Amino acid sequence: MKDAQTFGxxxxxxxxxxxxxSRWLGCLSMTAYFPHPNTNWITKRNxxxxxxSRDGHTWFYLGDRHPFIPNGPGDSWDAHYIRMGNMSxxxxxxxxxxxxxxxYYGNYGGTTDFSGLERSDKGRWQFAGGLGTLRRDGFAxxxxxTDPGLVIxxxxxxxxxxxxxxxxxxxxxxxxxxxxLEEDASELPAFEASNCNGVSTDTIEGGIxxxxxxxxxxxxxxxxRLAFHLRQAxxxxxxxx
Amino acid sequence: MANKKVYPMSRWEDWDRxxxxxPTPATDYSQWPAGYSILLNEKIMHPAxxxxxxxxxxxKRQLFVDDDLIHWGSPRVYxxxx
Numbered sequence: 001m002k003d004a005q006t007f008g009x010x011x012x013x014x015x016x017x018x019x020x021x022s023r024w025l026g027c028l029s030m031t032a033y034f035p036h037p038n039t040n041w042i043t044k045r046n047x048x049x050x051x052x053s054r055d056g057h058t059w060f061y062l063g064d065r066h067p068f069i070p071n072g073p074g075d076s077w078d079a080h081y082i083r084m085g086n087m088s089x090x091x092x093x094x095x096x097x098x099x100x101x102x103x104y105y106g107n108y109g110g111t112t113d114f115s116g117l118e119r120s121d122k123g124r125w126q127f128a129g130g131l132g133t134l135r136r137d138g139f140a141x142x143x144x145x146t147d148p149g150l151v152i153x154x155x156x157x158x159x160x161x162x163x164x165x166x167x168x169x170x171x172x173x174x175x176x177x178x179x180x181l182e183e184d185a186s187e188l189p190a191f192e193a194s195n196c197n198g199v200s201t202d203t204i205e206g207g208i209x210x211x212x213x214x215x216x217x218x219x220x221x222x223x224x225r226l227a228f229h230l231r232q233a234x235x236x237x238x239x240x241x
Numbered sequence: 242m243a244n245k246k247v248y249p250m251s252r253w254e255d256w257d258r259x260x261x262x263x264p265t266p267a268t269d270y271s272q273w274p275a276g277y278s279i280l281l282n283e284k285i286m287h288p289a290x291x292x293x294x295x296x297x298x299x300x301k302r303q304l305f306v307d308d309d310l311i312h313w314g315s316p317r318v319y320x321x322x323x
Contacts, residue, residue: 021302023309050319052306062306063319070321102322132322140306142315149315151305154293160300167302183295223295230315241300 013046016084017053018092021237024053025139027068027091027102028061029083046081047071048104050139062139069104069132077128078106085129095136098204102132136204137167137237144174144230151228151235155183160240162217164208164226167236168199174232175200178208180216181225191216193229216240 013031017024032045048069050062072078084091085103093100107127142151168176177198180191187193190212199206209215216224228235279285293312303310305317 021304022299023304023306025306050306054309060307066319068321100322134320134322137302137304138320139304140317140319142305142311143318144315150313151311151315152313153310154296154312156296156298158298160298225312234318235305235315237302237304239300239302240298 014083015051015059016091017051017056017059018090020092021137021239024056024059025062026051026053026059027084044081045071046083046106048082048084069102069130072106075108077108077126078104078130079108080106081108082106082130093134098136100134100136100138102134104130104132106130135169135236139236141169141234141236142228142230143234144232146232149230149233151226151230152181152185153226155223155225157221157223158216158240162215162220162240164216164238164240166199166206166208166228166238167204168206169202169234169236170200171232172200175229176206176233176235177229179227179229180219181227183223183225185225185227187227188219188224191219193227198229199233 010032011030012028014029015026016028017026027048028051029046030049047067049065050068051059052062053059069082071080071082082104083106085105086092086094093102095101105127143149164178166176166178170176175198177193177196179193179196180188182188191210195211197209197211199208226238228238296310305311305314306319308314
């Protein structure tokens with residue numbers, strides 16, 4: 001939508017925010033107005049981008065402002081205008097069978113005259129509802145191919161009992177293994193990646209353990225880091241309960 | 242016979258006739274290039290590097306939608322509803 005930015009009438013049309021697990025996420029309906037060729041009308045576009053916040057006050061665009069739910073192609077029913085449904089929960093998705101369901105509504109026909117009437121060459125705007133689904137926690141993943149990848153967290157303490165799980169999609173010849181590190185990033189004995197019983201499948205909730213340890217409960221109260229070793233894998237989330 | 246609802250059919254020229262010509266509603270970034278280059282740069286607007294800062298995690302799922310949790314990380318790929 002860089003052309004829209006060039007034209008200038010561009011910005012946030014509607015901002016929704018909802019708590020999702022440990023953070024805030026939001027689906028912003030963006031808008032852009034284009035001068036309509038050969039008339040004084042304007043052509044309007046609305047589409048959805050994803051935003052996030054840690055504290056609910058300061059928000060950032062996620063995904064480099066690329067459309068999270070883009071307008072449909074050509075003369076499809078949602079080619080011009082999209083806003084989130086589910087307004088009873090401010091546009092948040094529903095969790096159903098480990099999928100996130102995003103309801104939205106949209107139309108074809110974003111040409112508007114200044115009186116507020118909305119028209120298109122197909123007549124009055126015809127709205128319809130849409131449904132997009134996404135893997136649970138699947139907004140973004142940290143990926144590795146056959147070249148192994150490494151993810152190291154910031155130092156943290158945890159409030160759970162120490163049972164570490166991941167949501168990951170691992171290919172047949174891949175893995176995710178986890179090492180627990182001291183705050184200075186040195187491996188803790190018994191929690192090395194080489195001793196880890198990792199995840200080697202596509203799982204929404206894959207438990208992580210080590211040969212001599214079932215969990216990291218003994219480390220509660222200490223600042224630790226996690227080092228995720230990935231190969232042929234997509235890591236969506238982790239949690240310690 | 243009931244009155245039919247009549248929608249106003251004015252277009253921009255009608256509005257202009259009544260209220261005057263609207264200013265062009267575009268943002269012209271060229272008028273203030275130094276300022277806009279700062280305002281549009283998120284790294285400049287939010288420069289704090291949190292990768293070394295300590296944190297406390299609750300039992301909820303921790304996502305990787307941004308770098309907030311990460312000191313060092315593999316490439317991030319965003320996904321979209323289908």
